[in-house]
Amino acid sequence: MRSRIIRTTFFRRDPVACARELVGTELIWGTCAGKIVETEAYLAENDEACHTFSRPTARAFVGRNKAGAAYIYFSYGAHWMLNVLVKGASNGFVLIRALQPLRGIELMKKRRGVNDDKRLCSGPGKLTEAFEITNRHHEMNLCVDPRHCFAHSGEDVDVVADERIGITRSAHHRWRFTVRGSKYVSVPVRSLTRSSIDRSSSL
DNA sequence: TTCGTGATAGAG
């Protein structure tokens, strides 16, 4: 059987395209796995929300690592965030924001102290807790070890683009991608309100 | 809506 593991070449493209296409694939981590239902793209250049904008360590990380490396950082004194390094025509990261749990669900419930499947991995800090992802995985190559990798699912998904959330700078880019209608996302996609129509049409 | 939490970076 042909391996479903997503190889390095996948991450040698535009980070925004990568973020969109990672939606619907699987994240495999030890005995746990989940379908990626939400991602966000961050660009290493001209994107004030990206860590490379204000963190020398992030810029060094990009220079030092290959596409497909894990960029993991600690946020708000409580949560680990999982990103993948993308190095194509432009460099950047894809933040993994939410998963639909597929395997290892009992273990996830135990780690999270939560019973509702929909709340196990519905946020970037939640999924790292459910999968026990920490800084010990920082800089790990996610394209070689079948126990820590992304995998093609063969499933066709309907992807929606929307504005990134939880940031203040460069917030207008529609670089958040979700599975249309998924109940496993962190925050529901904004409905097309009057103000959002006005804003997108005035871009 | 508010608040805890700690790493990081830049200013003084």
Added chain:
DNA sequence: TCTATCACGAAG
């Protein structure tokens, strides 16, 4: 040393 700033989540 001090301070601001978070790509968050849970409780209220």
